[in-house]
Amino acid sequence: MNTSQTENNNEISQAEFARHRGVSRPTVNLYKKKGYLVFADSGKVLVKESDKKLSDLLDKSRGGTGSSQGSTLSGNSFMVAKTREMQAKAAKYELDLKEKSGELVSKEAVTRAAFTLARDAQEALMSIPDRLASLIAAENDEAKVHELLTTEIRNVANELSNSARELY
Secondary structure, three states, X not given: OOHHHHXXXXXXXXXXXXXXXXXXXXXXXXXXXXXXXXXXXXXXXXXXXXXXXXHHHHOHHHOOOOOOOXXXXXXXXXXXXXXXXXXHHHHHHHHHHHHHHOOOOOHHHXXXXXXXXXXXXXXXXXXHHHHHHHHHHHOOOHHHHHHHHHHXXXXXXXXXXXXXXXXX
């Protein structure tokens, strides 16, 4: 039934009221059982009065308490909970799978590895002067000093790179 017919004829059947509200027949039966509908003497639903009462009861934005709104009225609270549970299980399963396949690692393991690499880098770089001091002091050739430093820094960088590769 279209809206203009509903406005002209304020009394309609429960099936028509369900179509009018865009809900199922069982939902309308639940509304009836809970006393949310207003009926004429003929037993038909009074549209304007029932719409107003439902709006007040169900719609918080219109000043209703909203306490009856949602899954309880539509009879699907169990299904909503079950769906959420299944989604949570699927998400956990996906995370476990990614962790086992190596796509996902723990934050603690990454933090520990980064700290170890940084400490190794610091120790390797700080040991360069100890290894090269006497060689550089004996050299008069600037190009040879440059070559010694470059070679040693490159060796340290390669060692650090190899250590990093071992982590993954």
